[in-house]
Structures are given as structure tokens and as C-alpha cells.
Amino acid sequence: MAGTGAGYSAKAHPPHSEDYRMAKRFPIPEFDHDELKSLDWTAPEPLDLGAAARIVEAAGDGDTSVYGAYPVAASDAFLDSLSVRGEFRHAVLCVVPAAGVRMLGRSYAWKIQRAMAAPAVDGPSSGLLLDWKTPRPMNTRLGPEEGTDAPAASMYLVLAHQYSDYWVANRTIADNEWTGPSGNGFRVLSCDNEEVSDFHASAVSFDWDDA
Numbered sequence: 695m696a697g698t699g700a701g702y703s704a705k706a707h708p709p710h711s712e713d714y715r716m717a718k719r720f721p722i723p724e725f726d727h728d729e730l731k732s733l734d735w736t737a738p739e740p741l742d743l744g745a746a747a748r749i750v751e752a753a754g755d756g757d758t759s760v761y762g763a764y765p766v767a768a769s770d771a772f773l774d775s776l777s778v779r780g781e782f783r784h785a786v787l788c789v790v791p792a793a794g795v796r797m798l799g800r801s802y803a804w805k806i807q808r809a810m811a812a813p814a815v816d817g818p819s820s821g822l823l824l825d826w827k828t829p830r831p832m833n834t835r836l837g838p839e840e841g842t843d844a845p846a847a848s849m850y851l852v853l854a855h856q857y858s859d860y861w862v863a864n865r866t867i868a869d870n871e872w873t874g875p876s877g878n879g880f881r882v883l884s885c886d887n888e889e890v891s892d893f894h895a896s897a898v899s900f901d902w903d904d905a
Contacts, residue, residue, distance in 0.1 A: 727802035727894035733883070735865060735891050737782075738765040743816055746787045750848045753789045763788050763868035763882050766850060768815035775818035776810060776861065778854050783863035785815045785850040786882050788900060795844035795902040796874075799836030801828045803895040805886050806856040807864075809836055811849040823849050828896075836896055844900060853884040853896050862886070867893050874901030 741749075746766045753760050768785035788811075801807045811823040823845040826837035854861035864884035872881045881899035885892055 731892045733891050733893050740765040740767040740784050742767055749789060761789050762870040762880050765868060769817060771818045772815040778852060778861045778863050780862040782865045785852050786866055786868060788851050789848045790844050790900050791902050792847040795900055796841045797844040798841035798899045799826050800834055801836040801896045802834060803886055804831045807836060807896040808854050808861055809896055809898055810852045815850045851882055851898060855886040864895055874899060876901050876903045878902050
């Protein structure tokens with residue numbers, strides 16, 4: 695059945711389910727973790743919150759050129775409220791069209807991964823737009839198997855892995871050169887190991903059709 699992705703099952707995804715609807719709407723890009731090994735990485739210079747707000751405002755005014763991912767220096771109060779620690783803790787601002795965007799998570803890692811999206815990062819979290827965790831080590835599923843509609847036109851993404859009773863921030867790459875099956879999109883890649891640069895611990899992609 696074309697466009698439903700590997701492992702699709704009509705029994706597992708009944709016709710009125712969210713997974714079924716997303717599978718019919720977008721083909722699922724293959725998650726090839728091997729291509730994400732040994733990537734070049736330089737510590738990004740994160741935007742301050744004022745610069746991030748200006749990007750969100752530009753998108754709201756109709757500037758489609760700002761769609762993409764941007765590392766942002768989230769407040770300590772925000773990250774502390776999510777129990778996220780570590781040298782590399784930050785957020786990634788993701789800016790997309792207001793509707794018709796498929797958001798998809800994938801993972802290839804021994805550590806439990808978590809992807810959190812919030813509407814703001816300037817103070818303690820007052821609620822997340824989404825909160826995905828891998829169900830077990832070495833499970834590629836992060837969030838709904840077939841993806842879901844992006845919950846907002848702008849969001850701040852935090853990618854981390856579990857350590858004891860808290861979360862350690864992953865290093866990230868904002869891959870704005872990537873495009874999904876539709877020909878549009880971007881993805882955020884992450885690595886949970888300081889000794890290597892394999893950015894397949896968790897990955898979140900955004901894909902949309904032309905308006």
C-alpha cells in the first residue's frame with residue numbers, strides 16, 4: 695500500500711485513527727540511522743529570546759523564509775522546571791506553517807529519549823504542547839508511529855535522554871537543508887554521547903505540502 699510507511703497495519707491503525715489519517719496524507723521518510731553517524735558538529739551560538747521572538751513575529755506576518763530550526767538559549771527556570779540538566783541544555787525554536795504540517799519523531803539509542811515541545815521558554819513551564827518518550831531502549835518509535843499534526847506554528851523543542859531521575863540535554867543539529875517527501879521541511883537531530891558524533895539518538899522532522 696503506497697504511502698503508508700514500513701510496518702503499516704490497517705488493524706493497528708483503523709480508518710478513523712490519527713495514525714491512519716497521517717499515513718494517508720504523507721509518506722513516511724525512512725529513518726536511516728547510519729547516515730547520521732560521525733557528523734560534523736560545532737557548538738551553536740544560540741539566539742537570545744528577543745531574537746527568537748522576532749523570528750516568530752516575522753512568520754506570523756507571512757514571511758515564509760524564516761521557516762526552520764534555531765537553537766535558543768532557554769531560561770534556566772524553564773529547563774529546571776523540566777528537570778533537564780547538562781552542559782548542552784538549550785531549546786530549538788521550530789517555525790512552520792500554521793496548518794498542514796506533519797511532525798515525526800524517531801530514535802536509535804540505548805538510553806531512553808524524550809522530546810518536549812513548549813510554547814515559550816522564558817520562565818517555568820506552564821504546560822507542554824507535546825511530550826514524547828521512547829518506550830524502551832533501541833526502539834525507533836518516538837511519538838506517534840505515523841507522526842502527528844504540528845501542534846503550533848512555532849514551538850521550542852527540547853531533546854534529552856534519561857539519567858537516574860532527571861534528563862540530560864542532547865547536543866543538537868538544526869538540519870535546515872533536509873526536506874521531507876513533500877519537498878519542504880527540516881529536522882532537528884540529536885546526540886546523547888559526548889564521545890561520538892552520532893546524531894540519531896532522537897530526531898524530529900517537520901514536513902508540509904506547498905500551499
